[in-house]
Amino acid sequence: MNSSPPVGPRAVALIVLVCVYGAAQGFARASGPQVANAELHWYKGNTHTHTLNSDGDSTPDDVARWYREHGYRFLVLSDHNFLTSVDGLNALHGADERFLLIPGEEITDRFGEKPIHINGLGLSETVDPQHGSSVVDVIQRDVDAIKKAGGLPHVNHPNYLWAISGADLQQIDRLRLFEIFNGHHLVNNLGGGGVPGMEEVWDRLLSNGRLMYGIADDDAHTFKDPGNPDVPGPGRGWVVVRAGRLAARPILDALERGDFYASTGVELSDYQATDKAITIAIKEKETSKYRVQFIGKNGRVLKEVTSSPATYTFAGGEGYVRAKVIESNGRLAWTQPVIR
Helix, strand or coil: CCCCCCCHHHHHHHHHHHCCCCCCCCCCCCCCCCCCCCHCEEEEECCEEECCCCCCCHHHHHHHHHHHCCCEEEECCCCCCCCCCHHHHHHHECCCCCCCEEEEEEEEEEECCEEEEEEECCCCCCCCCCCCCCHHHHHHHHHHHHHHHHCCCEECCCCCCHCCHHHHCCCCCCCCCCEEEEEECCCCCCEECEECHHHHHHHHHHHHHCEEEEECCCCEEECCCCCCCCCCCCCCCCEEEEECCHHHHHHHHHCCCCEEEECCCCEEEEEEECCCEEEECCCCCCCCCCEEECHHHHHCEEEEECCCCEECCCCCCCCCEEEEEECCCCCEEEEEECCC
């Protein structure tokens, strides 16, 4: 299943993101000159998966093959404390504008009994766990080391063993990305027992003035037991990135500026943001029905629409606006926040 909108010139022309605002403000608001719309394409990808080089059950070759054969356009192999070389894999599986492997590592650290895992995307070298004197200190040291190695950090599964709180994330510098959905079956995406789920954490961060973008990914380890919900299998969450070409730097730059949406199965056919409104069109399935929620400060649902396209007109004072698409069989998609 390919979850990215059509990428031909006609389809790309539909996706007009024309709002320009402050530095690094994301999907609809980006600083600096914009790539011409006719040159932009959508690329479905996964930023978190494992191989036999750490605790996965399959070779890098088998893992790359699975993602290419299932319609993904790019893949980051993120083995625990191991930087898997992708040169040979790209020679075998890579193809211009069709499939790309990007080097990565899951820096696997801890503070006491709390696991702290941070992905480094596009690293130039292996990054060792940096350790530290607190959860915040460990995260900051690892983020800084990832940046020093030319990588893009994203914090993984904060609720895994209840390790990382929203208050912790609020204090980290030079961090824009964290997982709001992780496909592993033991990471507590929805929270519980008084601990907020990852969407609630996201809204709290945004409401406190901290701009963060939400990643969805697999955290796949198990490729040899397909269909088993009690193992961390592939194909459960991904991002769809808007970039000028299928190459590591444009993909990573788009992620860092929030030029993507996250999904567990919902596909968008169009997304537009102007200085007046956000409009979302869904590539609908005949067997499904959809709700689009436009969400603002403190997680308040500003508007809910049950038809596609769905439009929200800015009233002013929202703080931010993000959209969540809910499919009747439980699949979801999230757009990145527009700051208002």
